[in-house]
Amino acid sequence: MYRILLDAEALLHPTGEVHARPLDQRVDEVIARGWDETGGGDDRSVGTSDGSATARHNPASDQPASDRPAFSADTFGVGAGSGPSGDSAAGAPSSTPDLSGLSDEERRARLDALHERVRTCQACPLAMGRTNAVPGEGVLDPLVMIVGEGPGYHEDQQGQPFVGKAGQYLDKWLEAIGLTRNHNTFIANIVKCRPPNNRDPKPEESDACAPYLREQIALVRPRLILTVGRISARILTGSTQGITRIHGTFYRHEGIPLVPTFHPSGVLRNPSYRRPVWEDLKKVRNWLIDNAGHVPPEGGADGPGE
Numbered sequence: 365m366y367r368i369l370l371d372a373e374a375l376l377h378p379t380g381e382v383h384a385r386p387l388d389q390r391v392d393e394v395i396a397r398g399w400d401e402t403g404g405g406d407d408r409s410v411g412t413s414d415g416s417a418t419a420r421h422n423p424a425s426d427q428p429a430s431d432r433p434a435f436s437a438d439t440f441g442v443g444a445g446s447g448p449s450g451d452s453a454a455g456a457p458s459s460t461p462d463l464s465g466l467s468d469e470e471r472r473a474r475l476d477a478l479h480e481r482v483r484t485c486q487a488c489p490l491a492m493g494r495t496n497a498v499p500g501e502g503v504l505d506p507l508v509m510i511v512g513e514g515p516g517y518h519e520d521q522q523g524q525p526f527v528g529k530a531g532q533y534l535d536k537w538l539e540a541i542g543l544t545r546n547h548n549t550f551i552a553n554i555v556k557c558r559p560p561n562n563r564d565p566k567p568e569e570s571d572a573c574a575p576y577l578r579e580q581i582a583l584v585r586p587r588l589i590l591t592v593g594r595i596s597a598r599i600l601t602g603s604t605q606g607i608t609r610i611h612g613t614f615y616r617h618e619g620i621p622l623v624p625t626f627h628p629s630g631v632l633r634n635p636s637y638r639r640p641v642w643e644d645l646k647k648v649r650n651w652l653i654d655n656a657g658h659v660p661p662e663g664g665a666d667g668p669g670e
């Protein structure tokens with residue numbers, strides 16, 4: 365724990381400045397500042413990964429609410445009300461393809477082919493409004509697979525996940541626990557095409573798109589899944605509880621440890637989520653150190669985009 369806090373400290377003070385204040389106080393300052401200037405803003409976005417404004421923005425959108433659209437509990441073969449890790453409630457759906465015997469080359473080839481299918485997919489109405497589908501990107505065998513809700517404006521324009529302001533903030537989160545999107549992560553979304561006005565995906569849309577993410581997970585084989593935001597948390601855990609209740613809890617999805625946390629855009633909008641996100645990320649990092657041989661670089665970060 366002490367090492368993690370020191371690494372967070374290093375993110376704020378890369379020059380090696382000496383501090384006399386108690387470490388906890390300094391870490392509180394890290395959290396309060398959102399770890400860098402990116403997080404201090406007036407971002408208006410919610411849910412989507414680009415940080416763009418949305419008509420459905422509501423400061424309480426990460427809170428449990430009765431008027432949210434329902435999602436199919438069977439979208440990922442996860443029954444509603446599934447419990448946290450330890451009960452293995454989120455069992456593997458019978459339709460999950462058996463890809464366990466593939467070589468790395470075969471996995472990459474199948475992943476590339478899958479992404480090509482996504483780019484021309486017409487399986488749900490979201491195809492009508494997209495500029496580009498956003499299949500996802502990253503490495504095979506990542507330490508962490510990040511799963512968001514769906515593309516936003518910038519992602520739709522560029523065809524890449526998390527490339528807007530929220531994506532830059534996500535990069536800082538990864539950096540804080542010694543990860544980078546190009547080296548040891550894979551980033552994807554529940555739906556691969558942008559919903560109109562960044563609204564929540566409809567159940568039939570997330571259901572239609574589910575086979576793509578299911579196959580991505582089977583091909584990529586992440587050590588841990590980090591869901592960001594309430595939509596992906598609800599769908600992949602099957603929990604009906606709000607993200608404010610289940611964040612930081614270890615679940616299992618098809619045998620893979622899964623931790624829900626808040627969406628970067630929600631944290632940019634609401635600074636009170638910074639501390640719980642940091643606590644969630646520390647859990648992820650500790651798990652990776654203890655179970656996946658993760659050795660964070662000295663200083664706690666190897667920098668985004670390296």
Ligand code: SF4
Binds near residue numbers: 486487489491556572
């Ligand atoms: S959201 Fe998914 S299922 Fe719908 S058109 Fe796009 S790729 Fe196909």
